[in-house]
Amino acid sequence: MHVMADVIEGRNPVLEALRSGRSVNRVLLAIDTGRHSGVAEILRLARTGKIPVDYVHRSVIDEASMTSAHQGVIAYAAAKDYVDLEDLLELSRERGEPPLYCVLDGIEDPHNLGAILRTAEASGIHGVVIRSRRAVGLTAAVAKASAGAVEYVPVARVANIAQAIGTLKKNNVWVVGIDLGGEADYTQVDFSWPTAIVIGAEGKGVSDLVRKKCDSIASIPMKGQISSLNASVAAALVMYEASRQRGW
Numbered sequence: 001m002h003v004m005a006d007v008i009e010g011r012n013p014v015l016e017a018l019r020s021g022r023s024v025n026r027v028l029l030a031i032d033t034g035r036h037s038g039v040a041e042i043l044r045l046a047r048t049g050k051i052p053v054d055y056v057h058r059s060v061i062d063e064a065s066m067t068s069a070h071q072g073v074i075a076y077a078a079a080k081d082y083v084d085l086e087d088l089l090e091l092s093r094e095r096g097e098p099p100l101y102c103v104l105d106g107i108e109d110p111h112n113l114g115a116i117l118r119t120a121e122a123s124g125i126h127g128v129v130i131r132s133r134r135a136v137g138l139t140a141a142v143a144k145a146s147a148g149a150v151e152y153v154p155v156a157r158v159a160n161i162a163q164a165i166g167t168l169k170k171n172n173v174w175v176v177g178i179d180l181g182g183e184a185d186y187t188q189v190d191f192s193w194p195t196a197i198v199i200g201a202e203g204k205g206v207s208d209l210v211r212k213k214c215d216s217i218a219s220i221p222m223k224g225q226i227s228s229l230n231a232s233v234a235a236a237l238v239m240y241e242a243s244r245q246r247g248w
Helices: 011-019 037-048 058-064 085-095 110-123 140-145 161-170 208-213 231-245
Strands: 007-009 024-030 053-056 073-077 100-105 127-131 155-158 174-178 195-200 216-219
Touching: 007 011, 011 024, 011 037, 011 073, 024 037, 024 058, 037 053, 053 058, 058 073, 085 127, 085 155, 085 161, 100 110, 100 161, 100 231, 110 127, 110 140, 110 231, 127 161, 155 161, 161 174, 161 195, 161 208, 174 208, 174 231, 195 231
Parallel strands: 024 053, 100 127, 100 195, 127 155, 174 195, 174 216
Antiparallel strands: 007 073, 024 073
16 A cells, blocks of 8 residues: 555646646556546646656555545655756766766665665765666655655656666766676776766666666675675665775
């Protein structure tokens, strides 16, 4: 059951949230909802804002609703506004530092995303990139798990991680994937250059398409019997190594 502080219910409230430019993680629309002008406008604004819309059975929305006045429409607002990828590049320019980003290829656990944001803030990462589908957004649970870091770390949400990597590369950012079978130890990577660190999803790692887009793949040495680390722990190790190399 989705009982969250960031639920917006009903056609008009959802419409006004989208019109105001409020960041929304996703919209749920009942399959049997009539396609009148209000719904059409919600769909148009969601498409313009690259906000995922999921068509579900009305029972799913009934369960998520806290007011029973949802009219077949519910939106999950973000705990904090997202930024554009270009905003992250501009932030790095303003700081006068070589860009340093963490790109997340499908993190689904809110506690992992919260922990990654917390470490990103502490280690000086300029921003985090997440994808809009099949991944957790800036929910209330993520905000809580981040221990306040969500207020300080800019998060760009993109529809396609591979395309986002292409944009970063065009802006002279070196893209390093962290995954098993990497050709180098992560401590051998030179993080003093403009760098984006790519962390894969829990249990799946970096997807094949994203892996091919990376400039290099580095791995974290494993001496025990367990073959991989928790995604947020792996991200923390690499982010702090980058911070150490930069003397932050």
